[in-house]
Amino acid sequence: MNQRRISLMVVTALTASALAACGGAGGSQGGQAAGPEAKDNPPAASKPVNTGPREITMYTAGGTIDEKAFDSMYGDAIRKKFPDVTVKFIPNTKGSTLPDLIAAGTTIDIIFDSIGYAESFRNYGIHMDMTPYIKASGLDLNQFEQTAIEFQRKIGNGQIHSLPVWTASAGLFYNKDLFDKFGVGYPKDNMTWSEILEIAKKLTRKDGDIQYVGYVTAAGSQANTNQLGLKYVDSKTGKAQIDNEDWTKFMQSIVPFFQISGMTWTAENTTVAAMRAMFEKDRTAAMYTNYSGGTPPADMNWDVVKVPSYEQAPGVGPQSYPAYLSMTTLSKNKELAFNVIHYLVSKEYQLQNTKAGRATVLNDKEIIKTYGESMAKFKGKNITAMFPEKRAPIGDYTAADTAAASQFSSAFTKIILNQKDINTALREANEAANKAIEEIKQKNAK
Known part of the structure; x- marks a missing residue:
């Protein structure tokens, strides 16, 4: 099995067993917070934006994830945070590969997938720089595990095409x-x-x-x-x-x-x-x-x-193996798409996601301590051992x-x-x- 491209096979496995895969990465150019309050109160995560239909379509190249797994990871949380937003999910199946969807003119607001998809996503030419949205929202990139952010800067020549949402613990x-x-x-x-x-x-x-x-x-x-x-x-x-x-x-x-x-x-x-x-x-x-x-x-x-x-x-x-969320040029409501992403990388969501066994991408020791808290098998375990204090820089994918x-x-x-x-x-x-x-x-x- 190609270990490089764990992709969303990791996600499916993690859903079944702390969502583990084969299918747990951070300097802040263009991403400094407007002030100390920006860390704890992300301004864009909950502000309604009236620039298009309140609808978000998310896609993954990992064909093994189904609707139930998607809802467990993202869908239910998004609907609860944005009750007036319709959330749609498109998996990578026969007839709905990314080339198929692009050719059909399908709207895709957000793509989520593992780091192994970084190059192929950009090859389709629908990636976009999220830096202006990051700046406008006051999102502080320093709060992330930094190798995950540095990887994006490296492959984007300084631009940020994706933000990490969870990573594989080790x-x-x-x-x-x-x-x-x-x-x-x-x-x-x-x-x-x-x-x-x-x-x-x-x-x-x-x-x-x-x-x-x-x-x-x-x-x-x-x-x-x-x-x-x-x-x-x-x-x-x-x-x-x-x-x-x-x-x-x-x-x-x-x-x-x-x-x-x-x-x-x-x-x-x-x-x-x-x-x-x-x-x-x-x-x-x-x-x-x-x-x-x-x-x-x-x-x-x-x-x-x-x-x-x-x-x-x-x-x-070990190096981090993060999953990323990316806005696309196909989106008709980019502000809302970013707001959703902003929420999914916020402390609010990261806390509940980490408790469910999906390792946080934030350098927050209090959140890290809650890893797997909602699962009985984690009780009494040396949880923090799975979160290296220092990681090797992420390689090339x-x-x-x-x-x-x-x-x-x-x-x-x-x-x-x-x-x-x-x-x-x-x-x-x-x-x-x-x-x-x-x-x-x-x-x-x-």
């Missing part, structure tokens, strides 16, 4: 029952990957007929949100760079977990789904890093600590990066199956990535 989850069974001390916050490796070695063992493993992960997600700020593609040359020294060292930090004596890895048990099942269903994996907002089942005796850091980047957490990311994941599998050594696997993956990138360029040139 953590090192562990099954307390397995630790207790084998008499191993629980992991703690602020550990390094080297320390977690030593714990994993103690938990990779066979007990009777059951083979236990200390740690599993979705390697693609771990690489995509890597804490070292590594990028798959050189932005200057447009060429893949996944066989360089930095990526080699990164691969060397993951592979040892899968070379611990005792566990045999196969093509079947190295898939993302299989490894997650080891932790959540089979309960044979003691630790699991989830970068997409998911949490263990309610019937597991689990807890969570911060994602371990690297010695060369102490205290730096271009088609070229997606192609290179796919090859990196493939290389990881070949390495842990002992089909290739690290240097050979990454070199071949780099060559395959460059070939795919060239094909993308040729396709776009037509």
Whole structure:
């Protein structure tokens, strides 16, 4: 599965299980608040605007989200805040893709989707700079987790085309029952990957007929949100760079977990789904890093600590993987569209959304503490561990990066199956990535 484009598959999963996906990012050019009161009382969020029909149409490119999930996330909250507004939802299904809708002249006021959609959305030419609306409303961009805002400035050459509405939380989850069974001390916050490796070695063992493993992960997600700020593609040359020294060292930090004596890895048990099942269903994996907002089942005796850091980047957490809201040039009522977005990024909505298990994009410790509050399984858990105090800057989410990311994941599998050594696997993956990138360029040139 392409870990780069979790898209709204993340949203659907998060709806079912704290809305976790495969499907939790902030300087304020043009976005300074008019005054201190602007933070707590966003002027545009509740002001009625009489410049068109009181109707808002929202669209997502994630075809897996249905009307019920949409209402749970956005629709019901918008209708309650704006009772005179008609809210319509268009999912990405056959006949209603974005090109279909544009060709048909369909009005789309707001698009919401994950960061993986950032490039393709702009390629349709219906994006618009929200900076004038941000300035007029007094919305303070400093209140957001800043890497999510900086990413927008980067891809928009200073413009803000989208605002983050929630992000994927991330953590090192562990099954307390397995630790207790084998008499191993629980992991703690602020550990390094080297320390977690030593714990994993103690938990990779066979007990009777059951083979236990200390740690599993979705390697693609771990690489995509890597804490070292590594990028798959050189932005200057447009060429893949996944066989360089930095990526080699990164691969060397993951592979040892899968070379611990005792566990045999196969093509079947190295898939993302299989490894997650080891932790959540089979309960044979003691630790699991989830970068997409998911949490263990309610019937597991689990807890969570911060994602371990690297010695060369102490205290730096994974990159954010936010979902964004974007106004479009197709909207006939842009003021109302912005007002709706403004409400959805306000403290009022972020608080209720975070309680429902969708991680806030605001740097508000009081809101962060309420994460999953409305769900019994979060009670007593180390909630704040899933919100890094410092995040690595978000990487590039271009088609070229997606192609290179796919090859990196493939290389990881070949390495842990002992089909290739690290240097050979990454070199071949780099060559395959460059070939795919060239094909993308040729396709776009037509």
